[in-house]
Amino acid sequence: MSVLEQALESGTFGVTAEMAPPKGCDFTEEMKLAETLKGLVHGVNVTDMQSASLKASSLGFCIALKQHGLEPIIQMTGRDRSRMAIMGDMLSAAAFGIDTMLALTGDHTSVGDCKASKPVFDLDSVGILRMLTRMEATGLDCGGNELASTPHFYKGAAVTPVYEPIFLQINKLKKKVDAGARYVQTQGIFTVEALETFMDQVAKANIKVHVMAGIIPLKAAGMARYMNENVPGIAVPDDQIAKLAAAAAEGKEKGVKGLPMKAGIEMAADLCKQIKERKLCDGIHLMTIGAEQNIPTILEKAGIAI
Amino acid sequence: MIVSRRKPVEEVLAMLQGVKRVAISGCHECALACKVGGDDEVAEWKALLESKGFTVTGTAMPNESCLNFYARKAAKELQKGNPEAVLSLACGSGIQTMAGQMKNIPVYPGSNTMFIGQVERVGHFNEMCRMCGDCVLGHTGAICPVTKCAKSLVNGPCGGAKNGKCEVNPENDCAWVMIYNRLEALGQLDKLSETLDDKDYDGKSWPRSVDLAKEAN
Numbered sequence: 171m172s173v174l175e176q177a178l179e180s181g182t183f184g185v186t187a188e189m190a191p192p193k194g195c196d197f198t199e200e201m202k203l204a205e206t207l208k209g210l211v212h213g214v215n216v217t218d219m220q221s222a223s224l225k226a227s228s229l230g231f232c233i234a235l236k237q238h239g240l241e242p243i244i245q246m247t248g249r250d251r252s253r254m255a256i257m258g259d260m261l262s263a264a265a266f267g268i269d270t271m272l273a274l275t276g277d278h279t280s281v282g283d284c285k286a287s288k289p290v291f292d293l294d295s296v297g298i299l300r301m302l303t304r305m306e307a308t309g310l311d312c313g314g315n316e317l318a319s320t321p322h323f324y325k326g327a328a329v330t331p332v333y334e335p336i337f338l339q340i341n342k343l344k345k346k347v348d349a350g351a352r353y354v355q356t357q358g359i360f361t362v363e364a365l366e367t368f369m370d371q372v373a374k375a376n377i378k379v380h381v382m383a384g385i386i387p388l389k390a391a392g393m394a395r396y397m398n399e400n401v402p403g404i405a406v407p408d409d410q411i412a413k414l415a416a417a418a419a420e421g422k423e424k425g426v427k428g429l430p431m432k433a434g435i436e437m438a439a440d441l442c443k444q445i446k447e448r449k450l451c452d453g454i455h456l457m458t459i460g461a462e463q464n465i466p467t468i469l470e471k472a473g474i475a476i
Numbered sequence: 477m478i479v480s481r482r483k484p485v486e487e488v489l490a491m492l493q494g495v496k497r498v499a500i501s502g503c504h505e506c507a508l509a510c511k512v513g514g515d516d517e518v519a520e521w522k523a524l525l526e527s528k529g530f531t532v533t534g535t536a537m538p539n540e541s542c543l544n545f546y547a548r549k550a551a552k553e554l555q556k557g558n559p560e561a562v563l564s565l566a567c568g569s570g571i572q573t574m575a576g577q578m579k580n581i582p583v584y585p586g587s588n589t590m591f592i593g594q595v596e597r598v599g600h601f602n603e604m605c606r607m608c609g610d611c612v613l614g615h616t617g618a619i620c621p622v623t624k625c626a627k628s629l630v631n632g633p634c635g636g637a638k639n640g641k642c643e644v645n646p647e648n649d650c651a652w653v654m655i656y657n658r659l660e661a662l663g664q665l666d667k668l669s670e671t672l673d674d675k676d677y678d679g680k681s682w683p684r685s686v687d688l689a690k691e692a693n
C-alpha cells in the first residue's frame with residue numbers, strides 16, 4: 171500500500187515534498203538533496219517537465235528515488251503523451267514499485283522551452299484518472315484488452331484554490347474525485363484565510379477528498395512579486411512581501427546573506443504549524459523549488475513529524 | 477469559412493524557379509474574403525510575376541476552387557495558354573482540387589491555409605472549429621472548447637486562467653470562463669456537472685470522407 175495512502179486514509183497529517191529532475195542525465199546532486207528528506211515526508215512528487223521546460227523524465231527520476239529508499243509520487247501530464255504512452259509509463263512505474271501518482275493536464279508547450287514540440291493533450295487530468303481507475307477495476311488496458319497483470323495506484327490531482335470563478339475549479343475538482351482522485355495538492359497558498367475559504371467551498375460542494383495545502387517557501391520579495399504577476403492562482407499578500415523586503419534591507423545593512431530566505435522559511439513554517447494545529451486540512455505539500463535542503467528546518471520549526 | 481494567408485513572395489518565387497510561363501488561379505469564396513485569392517490578388521500576383529520577367533499565360537476565378545466541377549472548368553481554360561506551372565491562391569483543398577484537374581502541369585500554392593473561422597469584421601478572422609467530428613457545442617453554450625481552449629479541454633478548465641485570460645496566450649479569453657459566463661446567462665450551469673467522454677480518435681484517421689449516397693443505402 172502506498173505510504174501516502176496509509177497516512178491520509180488513517181487520518182495522519184500527510185507531508186509531501188516536490189522535486190524536479192535535472193535538465194541533464196546526472197541525478198547525483200538531486201539524490202543528495204533527496205536523502206535529506208528521508209523519514210520526513212510520506213512521498214516526493216516528481217514533476218513532469220513543469221512549465222513545459224524540458225527535463226529528464228518523471229518516470230526515470232522516480233525510479234532513482236525509489237532505488238535511494240524514498241517514496242516517489244509520479245506526476246503524469248497529458249501534454250507530451252497519448253493515452254497509450256501514459257498507460258505504458260504507469261505500467262513501467264508499477265513494475266518498479268511506484269504506487270502513488272498525481273494526474274495533471276500539464277502546461278502548454280508554447281509557454282515552455284521547446285516550443286516547437288507538439289502539444290498532445292489526448293487526455294486531461296480527469297481523463298488520466300478515469301483511464302487508470304477503469305484499468306484498476308477491469309484489468310483492461312485503454313483499448314479494452316486484457317492486461318497480464320494490473321497495478322493499483324493511490325491517485326491524486328492538483329487544484330488552484332484562488333481562481334475566479336471558483337465554481338469552475340470546484341466543479342472540476344469534483345470531476346477529478348469522481349474519476350478516482352483520493353487526494354489533492356493545492357497550488358501554493360500563503361494565508362490561513364485563503365485555505366479556509368477554499369476548504370469551505372470543498373465542504374459546501376460535498377467533495378470527499380484529502381486536501382494537502384501547497385506551501386511555497388518564499389525566497390525573496392522579487393520572487394513573490396514575480397509569482398503574483400505571472401503564476402496563475404498565486405496571491406502572496408503584501409505584508410509577506412514587505413517582510414521579505416525588510417529582511418533584505420536588514421541583510422544589506424549588516425552585511426549578512428540569506429535573511430530573506432530565512433524569513434521565507436519562518437513564514438512557511440508558521441503557516442504549516444497553523445494548518446496542522448488547527449486541522450485546517452489533511453496535510454501539506456512543500457514546493458521548495460530547488461531548495462529542498464530547507465525542508466527539514468521548516469518541518470522542525472512547524473513541529474511536524476511523520 | 478476557410479481562413480488563409482498569403483504565402484511570402486520569396487517562397488513562391490523559389491517554387492517557380494526555372495519556370496517562365498505561369499497561370500494564376502484564385503477562388504471566389506473564402507480566399508476572396510481573406511484577401512488572398514480574389515480578383516484583386518490575382519491581378520497583384522500577375523503584375524508582380526510580370527515585373528519579375530514571367531509570362532502570365534492566363535488567370536482563372538472559379539466560383540469555388542474546391543468544387544471539382546468549377547476546378548475542371550478553370551483548369552480547361554488555363555491549359556489553353558500552355559503554362560509550365562499554375563499558381564493557385566485558393567485554400568489547401570482548392571489548390572489540390574485544381575491540381576487534380578491540371579494534367580502534367582504542376583500547381584503551386586500561393587497561400588498558407590490556417591483554420592475554419594468566423595469573419596468578425598472585414599479582415600479580422602477567428603478560429604472557431606477544429607472539425608473534431610463529434611460536436612460538443614450542445615454541452616458548452618455553443619462555445620467550442622476543442623478550439624477555444626488552447627489545450628482542447630472538454631471537461632473544464634486547467635488551473636491557469638488569469639483574470640479570465642488563457643494562460644497560453646493572454647490575448648485570448650479562457651474558453652472555460654467564456655463557457656461558464658454563457659451557461660450562467662442561459663441558466664444552464666448544471667451542464668457543467670456532466671463529465672464528457674474523452675475525445676475518441678477511433679475511425680478518425682485522415683483522410684476522411686463522407687459519402688451521402690453510400691450512407692443512404
Ligand code: SF4
Pocket residue numbers: 604605606607608609610611612613620621622623
Ligand atoms: S466541438 Fe468544436 S471542433 Fe468539434 S465539431 Fe463542434 S465546434 Fe467543431
Ligand code: SF4
Pocket residue numbers: 624625626627628629632633634635636637638641642643644649650651652653
Ligand atoms: S486557461 Fe482556459 S483556455 Fe487556456 S488552456 Fe487553460 S482552460 Fe484552456
